[in-house]
Amino acid sequence: MDEAGWFRSGDIGRLDGQGLLYAVGRLKGVIISGGENIYPAEIENVLADCPGVxxxxxxxxxxxxxxxxxxxxxxxxxxxxxxxxxxxxxxxGRPARYRTPTAVILRDTLPRNGSGKVDKPALRARLLASGATTGE
Incomplete structure (x- = not known):
């Protein structure tokens, strides 16, 4: 808890018009592209519905x-x-055009940490080391 009594979890959420809270990602995972905040979880949710993924x-x-x-x-x-x-x-264009991945890279597996979650820092490091591009 901080001095004001808030517990800082690192999660980011949004409230809808009815006051319901939705978790949209983690603060440290936010991508800031051209001044726009992009939450990876939103894009991952769209890609989960893509046929063949x-x-x-x-x-x-x-x-x-x-x-x-x-x-x-x-x-x-x-x-x-x-x-x-x-x-x-x-x-x-799902959920917005600026959130469309600038590149898509196909892999057989994703790196995982000890608890079985995708290890995004390791994934990013591998992409950087391999010279992967952003589609510029």
């Missing part, structure tokens, strides 16, 4: 014009062919 993770990658930009790493489901263009087209 088993799982997806979104991380911030450096971008020359926007400072950073969302990049999606997608694991295909089964043996069905999945193109990065199809994934981008599916995600385009």
């Amino acid at each position: 088993r799982e997806a993770a979104v991380v911030a990658m450096p971008h020359s014009r926007w400072t950073e930009t969302p990049v999606a790493v997608v694991c295909p489901e089964g043996d069905e062919p999945l193109s990065t263009a199809d994934v981008r087209a599916f995600a385009g």
Whole structure:
């Protein structure tokens, strides 16, 4: 608890018109692209509905014009062919155009931490080390 009695969890939420609280992400995971706040969980939720996608993770990658930009790493489901263009087209404009991943990278698996969650810092480090681009 801080001095004002608030517990700082690091979670970010929003209230709807009826006063219901929705968790939209983690403060440290927010991508700030061209001055816009982008929550990876929102994009990941859209990608979860994309045909042929088993799982997806979104991380911030450096971008020359926007400072950073969302990049999606997608694991295909089964043996069905999945193109990065199809994934981008599916995600385009959902929930907003500026939140569409600037690049989609296909991988068989995502790195996990000891509790089984996707290890986004490790994923981002791997992408940077491999020279992955943001579609600039």
